[in-house]
Amino acid sequence: MEILWVLIAILMIGFVVVPFMRRRRGMIEQVAPGHPDAADPANYGFVRQEELDVRMPGPDQDLLDVLDLVQRTQDYRAASQLLAGTEAEGELRWQRVQAFAGAASLELQQRPGGVSEAPGGQWLRVWRAEQPKDAGGAAVHAEFLVQQAWRTATPGTEEFRIIMEEAKSACADAALLAPGDPIPYIIELSVSRGLAYPRPEFEQLWLKILDRAPAHMGAHLAALHYWCEKWHGSREQAYDFAEAAAARAPQGSLLAAMPLFAVFEHLPEVNLVSGFYQSEVVTKAIHGALYAVHAARHDDPMLAHVRHLLVFFLVRGERWAEAMNQLVHVDGHVGALPWTLSSDPAAEFAVYRALAVAGYEANGGSPATLPH
Numbered sequence: 001m002e003i004l005w006v007l008i009a010i011l012m013i014g015f016v017v018v019p020f021m022r023r024r025r026g027m028i029e030q031v032a033p034g035h036p037d038a039a040d041p042a043n044y045g046f047v048r049q050e051e052l053d054v055r056m057p058g059p060d061q062d063l064l065d066v067l068d069l070v071q072r073t074q075d076y077r078a079a080s081q082l083l084a085g086t087e088a089e090g091e092l093r094w095q096r097v098q099a100f101a102g103a104a105s106l107e108l109q110q111r112p113g114g115v116s117e118a119p120g121g122q123w124l125r126v127w128r129a130e131q132p133k134d135a136g137g138a139a140v141h142a143e144f145l146v147q148q149a150w151r152t153a154t155p156g157t158e159e160f161r162i163i164m165e166e167a168k169s170a171c172a173d174a175a176l177l178a179p180g181d182p183i184p185y186i187i188e189l190s191v192s193r194g195l196a197y198p199r200p201e202f203e204q205l206w207l208k209i210l211d212r213a214p215a216h217m218g219a220h221l222a223a224l225h226y227w228c229e230k231w232h233g234s235r236e237q238a239y240d241f242a243e244a245a246a247a248r249a250p251q252g253s254l255l256a257a258m259p260l261f262a263v264f265e266h267l268p269e270v271n272l273v274s275g276f277y278q279s280e281v282v283t284k285a286i287h288g289a290l291y292a293v294h295a296a297r298h299d300d301p302m303l304a305h306v307r308h309l310l311v312f313f314l315v316r317g318e319r320w321a322e323a324m325n326q327l328v329h330v331d332g333h334v335g336a337l338p339w340t341l342s343s344d345p346a347a348e349f350a351v352y353r354a355l356a357v358a359g360y361e362a363n364g365g366s367p368a369t370l371p372h
Contacts, residue, residue: 052350056099101146190225308338
């Protein structure tokens with residue numbers, strides 16, 4: 001099996017083509033497209049790679065409709081109305097703030113402006129100018145600055161620091177406009193990582209979030225980065241943070257999946273051996289995430305995030321049927337970890353999906369046996 005992962009890794013480096021697989025006595029192997037024995041994800045109703053939506057982890061038609069309207073008309077008012085009608089403490093508002101900020105940031109990247117062309121994302125500038133007291137617009141602007149820092153500057157440089165300091169100030173402005181809203185402080189978690197807040201300052205920020213939204217999954221994922229080995233903590237501190245969150249998770253909360261995200265953040269850079277993904281620490285984290293998914297509300301906005309990460313780990317652990325059970329819930333949207341770390345999220349997702357289908361069929365599965 002290890003040689004298969006080596007071949008897939010080589011393929012994924014170039015993202016040239018999604019591998020086609022076939023079943024063979026309980027094993028899977030790569031074959032050419034069109035081979036009569038090739039496993040075909042389309043047989044399961046899965047979306048074609050080129051039609052996968054890379055913007056979000058799962059469906060939010062209201063957001064998509066508003067995003068389309070705002071970008072088409074360059075009028076911010078629909079975005080303002082949508083955020084005003086979205087619960088402040090919930091996960092959905094946080095995701096929508098990220099989406100609007102990301103759209104403005106990408107617009108600016110694609111159209112930086114010039115002598116004869118206005119810069120992209122102009123609707124966000126107009127929003128802030130015309131409605132300076134709008135808490136939604138203030139939060140989107142703060143998140144926009146954070147995304148600009150990570151997208152356009154190198155951490156540790158003066159340019160990065162300047163943008164992050166501006167983002168920190170914007171977070172403070174947003175917090176003043178909505179004292180009970182956790183989102184300005186959640187946005188600041190990314191600032192704390194970029195500006196390397198001292199531990200006491202970070203913990204003070206975290207307490208402000210816990211006071212407002214103690215079970216906010218998005219906030220916990222943002223805070224986890226600070227505690228990771230590659231930033232300002234260690235593997236042990238990240239695991240401790242994730243396990244503590246899981247231990248105090250209320251019934252039905254996806255916080256029980258936090259240890260799986262901590263494991264993901266500390267994966268070896270090169271590890272193609274499936275045995276690692278069947279180890280005790282990974283298996284325990286997977287089971288916690290599976291339990292969380294089973295207990296969560298079907299409309300929990302963070303559910304798709306957990307399912308996407310489960311697909312990654314279940315495929316790596318060769319737990320094909322369980323991977324397929326997650327895929328039927330998230331297929332069509334790929335705007336989540338781990339796919340978004342790739343330069344081509346749709347291609348990355350499609351590789352794992354093809355492996356899941358092939359492994360499922362190699363062990364006797366078929367479209368008829370897959371529960372929906």
